[in-house]
Amino acid sequence: DIQMTQSPSTLSASVGDRVTITCRASQSVSSWLAWYQQKPGKAPSVLIYKASSLESGVPSRFSGSGSGTEFTLTINSLQPDDVATYYCQQYSTSLGTFGQGTKVEV
Amino acid sequence: QVQLQQWGAGLVKPSETLSLTCTVSGGSFSGYYWGWIRQPPGKGLEWVGEINHSGDTNYSPSLESRVTMSVDTSRNQMSLKLTSVTAADTAVYYCARVRNNYGIAVALRDWGQGTLVTVSS
Numbered sequence: 001d002i003q004m005t006q007s008p009s010t011l012s013a014s015v016g017d018r019v020t021i022t023c024r025a026s027q028s029v030s031s032w033l034a035w036y037q038q039k040p041g042k043a044p045s046v047l048i049y050k051a052s053s054l055e056s057g058v059p060s061r062f063s064g065s066g067s068g069t070e071f072t073l074t075i076n077s078l079q080p081d082d083v084a085t086y087y088c089q090q091y092s093t094s095l096g097t098f099g100q101g102t103k104v105e106v
Numbered sequence: 107q108v109q110l111q112q113w114g115a116g117l118v119k120p121s122e123t124l125s126l127t128c129t130v131s132g133g134s135f136s137g138y139y140w141g142w143i144r145q146p147p148g149k150g151l152e153w154v155g156e157i158n159h160s161g162d163t164n165y166s167p168s169l170e171s172r173v174t175m176s177v178d179t180s181r182n183q184m185s186l187k188l189t190s191v192t193a194a195d196t197a198v199y200y201c202a203r204v205r206n207n208y209g210i211a212v213a214l215r216d217w218g219q220g221t222l223v224t225v226s227s
Contacts, residue, residue: 034213043200043217044151050213087151091211094164094204095141095153 002026002090006099013106019075021102023088028068032092035064035073037084038101044087048073080106108133112201112218114186118225124188128201128218135159135182139205142175142186143214144197152197156204157184191225198222 003026013019023033031051036044046055048064051071061076075082083106088099114126128140141156155165157175165173174187188195201218205211 032211036214043202043220044214045217046213046215055213055215089151089214091213094139094156094211095166096211097153098151100150 002029002093002097004088004090004097004099006086006088006102008102009100010103011105013078013104015078015080015106017078019078019082019104021073021086021088021104023066023071023073023099025069025071025090029090029092031067032090032096033064033066033071034089034091035062036087036089037082038087039084047086075104078104078106082106108203108216110201110203110216110218112199112221114199114221114223116222116224118191118195118223119227120192120225121190124186124191124195124199124223124225126186126199126201126221126223128184128186130182130184130203134207136179137207138203139209140177140184141202141204142199143202144195144199145220146194146197154186154188154199158205158209193225196223196225 005024033051035048038044052064063074085101085103090096109132112128136159139156139158142154153166157163172189177184198220202214203216
């Protein structure tokens with residue numbers, strides 16, 4: 001199984017800050033990496049797919065980068081609405097594994 | 107836009123069987139893989155398994171001995187049964203579309219609303 005490790009587990013920042021979340025895969029997943037945002041009581045929603053492609057309708061302050069085993073999600077100019085938990089997920093294999101999540105607080 | 111609507115018992119006794127169903131509307135059911143993902147309270151996301159319209163399945167190794175997934179293509183439905191449940195199976199269970207019509211895994215864009223299943227006597 002491919003293991004996905006996210007850091008940090010919790011992140012506290014101020015409105016307007018630039019925030020970066022890292023995701024590492026235990027082996028290469030090429031660019032088959034998605035980032036999700038999950039708010040309490042809701043299903044996760046896609047922010048980024050294929051490592052760096054912005055999902056339609058997602059604000060442009062969100063961006064993704066990386067390939068192989070190292071990936072980052074960046075939120076430029078953090079907004080109050082960005083308070084949520086963020087997950088990475090590799091989908092290079094079936095039942096693609098998730099990272100453990102990063103809780104972002106403002 | 108495809109919609110997934112799920113339902114099932116929210117309270118299950120220990121050692122009994124958890125049962126959930128997910129209906130797909132607004133899009134094609136056949137040709138895709140559909141899956142179940144669960145999330146224990148306050149914790150992360152965990153795969154349960156996936157199934158296609160032909161009934162081909164792929165289960166999480168940690169749950170394989172207790173999981174059965176099935177499909178009813180006439181109703182655009184898939185179902186999950188998890189036997190011999192314990193408190194560790196308490197979670198929100200989500201259904202989702204997990205592969206495209208080429209059988210390739212995709213980012214998970216289409217989710218059910220989630221069902222909290224509590225295992226308690």
